[in-house]
Amino acid sequence: MTRYHVPTGGHPGQEELTTDRAVFTDAYAVLPRGTMRDIVTSRLPHWGSTRLWVLARPLSGFAETFSWYVVEVAPGGGSDRPEDDPAAEAVLFVVGGTARLHLAGEEHALEPGSYAYLPPGASWRLHNDGPGNATFHWIRKAYQPADGVDVPAAFVTHESQVAREPMPGTDAWATQRFVDPEDVRHDFQVNIVTFGPGGSIPFPETHVMEHGIYVLEGKGVYLLNRDWVEVQEGDFLWLRAFCPQACYAGGPGPFRYLLYKDVHRHARLG
Template sequence: MTYFVPTGGLPAQTELTTDRAVFTEAYAVLPRGTMRDIVTSRLPHWEGTRLWVIARPLSGFAETFSWYVVEVAPGGGSSEPEPDPDAEAVLFVVGGVVSLTVGAVRHRVQAGGYAFLPPGTAWTLHNEAGQNATFHWIRKAYERVDGVAVPEAFVTHESDVPVRPMPGTDAWGTQRFVDPDDVRHDMHVNIVSFEPGGAIPFPETHVMEHGLYVLEGKAVYLLNKDWVEVQEGDFMWLRAFCPQACYAGGPGRFRYLLYKDVNRHPSLRLG
């Protein structure tokens, strides 16, 4: 498996300003070239750490989640990572190795490692290796339901999660890290894969919001009315009901990490 890891830096003054970045009423595309040193952030109680915030709730746009790409230097990390007791999270490591403690259990998580952390989980994360570690951190305010238990934490690796082909094709499949029928979960973070020539053959139009980070390869993606070229390291942010489709022309696989909100009544009250 390969995973794109942003390197930061800054373009030379001789480079062109024009790129593929776009923000519309229906979608946004943040190409990998937007993840530069000057747009990184720091967080309280995190040492030796910087991050790119590539999604956050915005009124009238994507409203349910935030998404960080986090880089932790050797010796860095946090013993107080999450300030919000209602926040659930998925961590997905794309570079280096992190030491993740969930409750009393310590995990050594390397590239391809995946962790689900329900709200109220006691966890810590540190980089005890000799090189930078990079991971995706997707956060959502968990929506509790009377009579429905909060799901438990787990840590796994994508190599332990099979690709489930979509009906009628072997060229498009999904690695589902939780059971789609488990209504305890109110978000899914999966990996979607296309072999060269694979496609989403109709414009999906649905209530779920999406964040998509391209882990590997390139493709053309239909976003609302526009066909947009994307490649590894690019991020797409799709508002609810934004039409979307995909064609992966190759030469290699096209894979992305996908967020969507699921299994809950839409709120009938705005704001």
């Protein structure tokens, strides 16, 4: 059965240790799930009964190409004006509860595993009519147009409708790609990567793509630049371009994460 970690907030007691795995460097950052507490939530204009954890935002020395929120919408909450930036495109990925998404004149029932791509300027609304909280990841990027290349169309799908594609030579490492990796209309991708127990990235990837990673399930050990760091479901990682990276899955079950990367555009100069 597919599981997705859902943060619940709360506040640690005074008897808890302060020391944790949180780290911020010029090459990577790790925000463990224990950092997602009530006192670090944010609110947004035009969103009712909603709070969010901002895991990444464009910032000198941090994420350059994207922002990443984990959004919690209480029953009866939502928004008719969710996005105030006409250049922003986004992916929504639901991990808990249910919600209604109105997108380009159509209504979609969202549940855990639902995935929506929202192009820049998309007309959309989202509301929670269910009995419990609706929780979803909202990953935003300023769309980078290319001359003669169409803007991608909006779509909604579900993880169960997207095949796991094994990496060459192994069944222990697979990726679910929600858009065609050859489609240059898209300037970013958000995929799900899954490792079976003992699976690994067997070399230090060092590449131009910036990454955001949210661990949906399981645990593993990640190579971040020169450091091996234990991570578990609910943790968020940021990796700057060219940060060496690799991992080993740990534990008895799958190690799965949601992965952002920027693709298919010239490097901006100056």
